[in-house]
Structures are given as structure tokens and as C-alpha cells.
Amino acid sequence: MSRRLWSAAGALGGLARLGTRSSGIRDADGVQRLYDRLAGVYDRLAAPYDLIDGRRLQRQAIDALGLQPGDTVVDLGTGTGWNLPHLADRVGSDGRVIGVDLSERMLDRARRRVEEAAHSGVEFVHADLRTYVPPADTTAVIAAFALEMVPDHDEAIRRLVEHLAPGVRIASVGLREPAGWPEWAVRLGSLLNRPFGVTPAYRDIAPWTSIRQHLSDATITTSHAGAVYLAEGTTPGRKPT
Numbered sequence: 001m002s003r004r005l006w007s008a009a010g011a012l013g014g015l016a017r018l019g020t021r022s023s024g025i026r027d028a029d030g031v032q033r034l035y036d037r038l039a040g041v042y043d044r045l046a047a048p049y050d051l052i053d054g055r056r057l058q059r060q061a062i063d064a065l066g067l068q069p070g071d072t073v074v075d076l077g078t079g080t081g082w083n084l085p086h087l088a089d090r091v092g093s094d095g096r097v098i099g100v101d102l103s104e105r106m107l108d109r110a111r112r113r114v115e116e117a118a119h120s121g122v123e124f125v126h127a128d129l130r131t132y133v134p135p136a137d138t139t140a141v142i143a144a145f146a147l148e149m150v151p152d153h154d155e156a157i158r159r160l161v162e163h164l165a166p167g168v169r170i171a172s173v174g175l176r177e178p179a180g181w182p183e184w185a186v187r188l189g190s191l192l193n194r195p196f197g198v199t200p201a202y203r204d205i206a207p208w209t210s211i212r213q214h215l216s217d218a219t220i221t222t223s224h225a226g227a228v229y230l231a232e233g234t235t236p237g238r239k240p241t
């Protein structure tokens, strides 16, 4: 890596440390500040993950939602909106897609992506996913590379389930600490993801455990030697007919 790239990575690492609590976990203000700063470069920083098909389970998650034309789907931690055109394609012009994020700047990028893809029916909500209340007619919820930044994901998922009707599909995809990797490899993975705010302090955040606990028919899939997970399930209770 050239000296210039190293210093850029160092600067991003510095940015990533801003707003970090002494525990090493960022609070909501810290996440917002980090992603407001990253918004302009996020898609370029994330591009190398395409080379290793890093969004494979994310595409699978979208398929697993089983969306139909006219559905209402919520994307928690939508960021620059990678999911949004895919979701909008599936729910069609009669459907509703809602992107939720703490960072206004990331939402601006998401708006631009949706405009470029000429999609209608996409809404943007500046909110903390932990307190966001989805519309009553929501048929599916997705979160991609977002819940791993939320230490209180268990309460967030429990609350979400409480507000949703029975039979709503929920899918979360993201990074996880792979079992059986040597410590140096885990630390290297964490270092490579540092610009996105990932540090070893996040290693115990495990949203898939909450999905397993609060949803029916939960399944967990992994890829990339266990470093990426997809957890999906359905809100419990009898689906209204």
C-alpha cells in the first residue's frame, strides 16, 4: 500500500475514534458524527468488498423478505441506500420503501442514489433505529451492516417486534467475529473495518442471538469463512388473513 493510502487509512482511523466511549463503543452521537463524516467516501471505501462478493448474503436477505408488489418495507441503518433500489424494484410503484438512519449526510447520499435509479415511493427518515416506530402496515424489515453497531440490539429488536404485526419478515446481515479464526486474523479483520467504526470492542455484539430469541422460524447463515452472517425470521403470532 502506498504511503498516501496508509496516511488516508490513518486519518480515517482517527475519525473512527472520535465519539467513542471509554468502553470503545460509540454512542448514537458518535455514530452520527462518524457517518456524517464518512458519507462522501463511504461507497468508495465499501467498493473493495464487492471484489470478494461481500454483499452476497445481503442480496440473499432481500430475496428472503419475500416482497410482493404493494408491500411496505423498512431498511434500518440504510446508510447510502444500497438496499433501496433493490427493495423498490420488488414492491413496485404501489409499494413503500422507508430508509431509516441516524446520519443526515448518509441519507443525502441515499436520496441521490434513489433519484439516479429513478425510483418513486422511497421515503427517508432521520431517526435512531432503537426508537423508530415502523408503520402499522409494514410487511418486512431489513438491516444491513447496521445492528452490529447497536449494543442494545436486543431491546431494539424486542421493541420492533412489539410494534409489528404477526408474520412480518425481518432480516439482518452483517459482520461477525468468526469462530475458530486465530486472534491475529480477527484483529486484522477488525483493523480493515476500522474506517467504518469497527473495533475489537464490538466483538460481543451479536444481533443474530436476538433474532433467534424474538422471532419465529429463525435461521442463521454465514459466508466468508464465518465473517458475515444473515439472520432472518418472522414476527410471532398468527398472520392476519
Ligand SMILES: C[S@@+](CC[C@H](N)C(=O)[O-])C[C@H]1O[C@@H](n2cnc3c(N)ncnc32)[C@H](O)[C@@H]1O
Pocket (backbone or CB within 6 Å): 028, 031, 032, 035, 076, 077, 078, 079, 080, 081, 082, 083, 100, 101, 102, 103, 106, 127, 128, 129, 130, 143, 144, 145, 146, 149, 150, 196
Ligand atoms: C456500515 S453502514 C451500512 C449502510 C448500509 N446499510 C449498507 O449496507 O451499505 C451503517 C449505517 O447504520 C447507521 N446506524 C448505526 N446505528 C444506527 C442507529 N442506532 N440508528 C439508525 N442508524 C444507525 C449508520 O449511520 C450507518 O449509516
